[in-house]
Amino acid sequence: MSRVLLVSNRLPIRINVGDGAATIERSSGGLATGLSGPHEASDGLWIGWPGDLDALSEQDRETALARLSELRLEPVALSAAELERYYDGYCNSVIWPLFHYLPAELPLEIRNFEEYRRVNERFAETVAKHYRDGDLIWVHDYQLMLVPELVRRRLPDARIGFFLHIPFPSSELFRTLPERDAILRGLLGADLIGFHTTAYMRHFASSLLLSLGVATEIDRLNWRGRSVRLGCFGMGIDARAYDETARDAAVLARVSEIRGEDKAQILLGIDRLDYTKGIPRRLLAFERLLHAHPELRGRVRLVQVAVPSREDVRAYRAFRSLTDELIGRIHGQFATPSWVPVHWLYRSLPREEIVALYRAADVMLVTPLRDGMNLVAKEFVASRADEDGVLVLSEFAGAAAELAEAISVNPFDIEATAEAIHRALTLGPEDRRARMRVLRTRVFAHDVERWVSGFLSVLRAEPERENRVRRTPTPEPVLEELAQHIRAAPRRVLLLDYDGTLVPFARTPEGAAPDLELRALLTRLTREPGCEVHIVSGRGRGLIEEWLEGIDLGLHLEHGLWSRLHGSNEWTSLAAQQLSWRDAVREILWDFTSRTPGSLIEEKSASFAWHYRGADPEFGSMQAKELRLHLSERLSNVPVEIIPGEMVVEVRPHGVNKGRVVGRVLTGDASDALVVALGDDRTDEDLFAALPESGVSIHVGTSASRARYRIEGVARAREFLRALHG
Numbered sequence: 001m002s003r004v005l006l007v008s009n010r011l012p013i014r015i016n017v018g019d020g021a022a023t024i025e026r027s028s029g030g031l032a033t034g035l036s037g038p039h040e041a042s043d044g045l046w047i048g049w050p051g052d053l054d055a056l057s058e059q060d061r062e063t064a065l066a067r068l069s070e071l072r073l074e075p076v077a078l079s080a081a082e083l084e085r086y087y088d089g090y091c092n093s094v095i096w097p098l099f100h101y102l103p104a105e106l107p108l109e110i111r112n113f114e115e116y117r118r119v120n121e122r123f124a125e126t127v128a129k130h131y132r133d134g135d136l137i138w139v140h141d142y143q144l145m146l147v148p149e150l151v152r153r154r155l156p157d158a159r160i161g162f163f164l165h166i167p168f169p170s171s172e173l174f175r176t177l178p179e180r181d182a183i184l185r186g187l188l189g190a191d192l193i194g195f196h197t198t199a200y201m202r203h204f205a206s207s208l209l210l211s212l213g214v215a216t217e218i219d220r221l222n223w224r225g226r227s228v229r230l231g232c233f234g235m236g237i238d239a240r241a242y243d244e245t246a247r248d249a250a251v252l253a254r255v256s257e258i259r260g261e262d263k264a265q266i267l268l269g270i271d272r273l274d275y276t277k278g279i280p281r282r283l284l285a286f287e288r289l290l291h292a293h294p295e296l297r298g299r300v301r302l303v304q305v306a307v308p309s310r311e312d313v314r315a316y317r318a319f320r321s322l323t324d325e326l327i328g329r330i331h332g333q334f335a336t337p338s339w340v341p342v343h344w345l346y347r348s349l350p351r352e353e354i355v356a357l358y359r360a361a362d363v364m365l366v367t368p369l370r371d372g373m374n375l376v377a378k379e380f381v382a383s384r385a386d387e388d389g390v391l392v393l394s395e396f397a398g399a400a401a402e403l404a405e406a407i408s409v410n411p412f413d414i415e416a417t418a419e420a421i422h423r424a425l426t427l428g429p430e431d432r433r434a435r436m437r438v439l440r441t442r443v444f445a446h447d448v449e450r451w452v453s454g455f456l457s458v459l460r461a462e463p464e465r466e467n468r469v470r471r472t473p474t475p476e477p478v479l480e481e482l483a484q485h486i487r488a489a490p491r492r493v494l495l496l497d498y499d500g501t502l503v504p505f506a507r508t509p510e511g512a513a514p515d516l517e518l519r520a521l522l523t524r525l526t527r528e529p530g531c532e533v534h535i536v537s538g539r540g541r542g543l544i545e546e547w548l549e550g551i552d553l554g555l556h557l558e559h560g561l562w563s564r565l566h567g568s569n570e571w572t573s574l575a576a577q578q579l580s581w582r583d584a585v586r587e588i589l590w591d592f593t594s595r596t597p598g599s600l601i602e603e604k605s606a607s608f609a610w611h612y613r614g615a616d617p618e619f620g621s622m623q624a625k626e627l628r629l630h631l632s633e634r635l636s637n638v639p640v641e642i643i644p645g646e647m648v649v650e651v652r653p654h655g656v657n658k659g660r661v662v663g664r665v666l667t668g669d670a671s672d673a674l675v676v677a678l679g680d681d682r683t684d685e686d687l688f689a690a691l692p693e694s695g696v697s698i699h700v701g702t703s704a705s706r707a708r709y710r711i712e713g714v715a716r717a718r719e720f721l722r723a724l725h726g
Helices: 030-041 058-070 080-099 113-130 147-154 180-187 198-212 239-246 249-259 279-292 314-334 351-360 375-383 414-426 429-445 448-460 476-488 516-526 543-547 582-594 617-634 660-665 683-690 714-723
Strands: 004-010 013-018 021-026 045-049 073-075 136-140 159-163 192-195 220-223 226-232 265-272 300-307 342-345 363-366 390-394 407-409 491-496 531-536 554-557 562-564 600-603 608-611 640-645 648-653 673-679 696-700 709-711
Touching (some): 004 030, 004 113, 021 058, 030 448, 045 113, 058 073, 113 147, 113 180, 136 147, 136 448, 147 159, 147 180, 180 198, 192 198, 192 448, 198 226, 239 351, 239 375, 239 429, 249 351, 265 279, 265 351, 265 375, 265 414, 279 300, 279 314, 279 414, 300 351, 314 342, 351 375, 363 375, 363 414, 375 390, 375 429, 390 429, 407 414, 476 709, 476 714, 491 660, 543 554, 582 608, 582 617, 617 640, 617 648, 660 683, 673 714, 683 696, 696 714, 709 714
Parallel strands (some): 004 045, 004 136, 045 073, 159 192, 192 226, 265 300, 265 363, 300 342, 390 407, 531 554, 673 696, 696 709
Antiparallel strands (some): 220 226, 554 562, 600 608, 608 648, 640 648
16 A cells, blocks of 8 residues: 655644653644554654754654654654744734634734745655655645645655645635735645535635636646646544543543532533634623523533643733633622532643543533534534433534534524523433434544545545646757757648637737737748748637738638638638527527626637636636536537637537648648647647647647647747747
């Protein structure tokens, strides 16, 4: 089995210094637990920050590093200054609040992205250093979103996966991030990008379209010549381990101690002390509950475990002060000598104590304002071996998409949350058990092992056929040799696409006029002895004929329907076409144009092109998909083809394609002719396929192509053509 290189911000260990020696313990967190299996089974490496090794003595540091090596953990050392700028200054001050829909927590000036990039470079360098052919690379979470692209630059053929453990925000919010394009490009270096929920995946796809103009087909997209897959993989927990712990005799004894003698019902919250977890609003809802239902006073208590988090950050210190004030207010209103409404535990607890709290609770409150998944909800369910207890779950937690039998709440609605808690406290035993049985079945079925195996099986799967074709640009030395080979041929026939090959795409067809540089280049090529130049384009006659007037070249327009051969002024066409379908198509296109601001119709002699480059990218892409479907249904028995292109949908007569141009230009004895074709989209594939065996096919861009050679873009295509001038 192939090795797995796991890459996360932090290694799954804790370094403890005691009794004069450093020891290393495995972490018990969800990610560490979930990935320990594939880490051990694949004989791979886990790459990440090990913690502050500088605080250790030299001997302890050497001991710690040796132990890390034994555990196949590869450290990426970060200085205190790097951590402050990269981790606190960007990851947790910018990405964390923005991705959790809390832009008010952003600093007034967003800084430290360059430090974020530099640290991501360090991780990528470490991955490349230890990579072996056939390894799977699995990068984790928001701290390392540039790593996939940075690794791809170093290892073009590696299989790279990325999983985001926090929400991906809506496109409107994500676009406020100054570095949005860099983040998206970083993620697109992966072959597989995983999210907890379909909503996060949908937001990512929308952001790609609006920021980079990249459209997604269901769960796939094409990026720089690769097929990138998007997937929904809801993370699970080690459910059986929690179930076993919950049945332990010592844990059950602790449950009895927690329940105590007063028989008060227990509400439980367990969270990191983070402003995304909704603790203040939970306290307000509890306060409202005691106001609205005075009969519960003295009969219910809230146990809130708050795990310390980022205590040195000012915003988090202020957040703790707020919670302290709210608890003080609740106690001031309702506490009695024999009853304390809120039991506040500000510390980390061992797993056994947490599981005992899960078993003792009547109601579990998981009410974050926004959360990627929230494994606490699943831990509570897995710990309820008695099939009792009620889960109150925020609809803004990723787990809400899976745990439908929980009582769902909007944590921003304090009144409704208070009433939901009351409902949970008063549910009958049969209702409680029926809900919990279904929840447990789902949590056990979708555990952490299934999450890991599901993601890795998709990543490990044989890439699609189009992905097995190397689509990086042809190396410069090879292109230089190719140019020399072409120059040496006694007769050279150049078949050149126009839009996307000789000129960049424009918002409207009229905006792609040739500049002086291009006219000069084409003129020089046509004057080369033994060189014929032909433009083979989907454009109609008119503008392009006017733009290239005075240059002695062949024109083959509407994908070869009309041709004006080299050295001639006469236009000829293919056999007469059946064009009775045009009126119906025109009507459909006008309807879509009227409903899609920024779109337009280009009408040619025997075909149509519907352009939507000027439309809103997301809406335009949706309309283009609907248009293609509608046309396919209406024209199913009509001899036409519907061709999607770069922000355009074309309708042309069946059998008209650029490949037919090759036979037209190679008249007579063409044994000494070297045919060279340059094109950028799928219509040019017909041209490449029709070339003689000795022909030279060059794809401009990164999409899938049968072409033998590949050039990065328009500017580089022009450079190559200049090299053909003697």
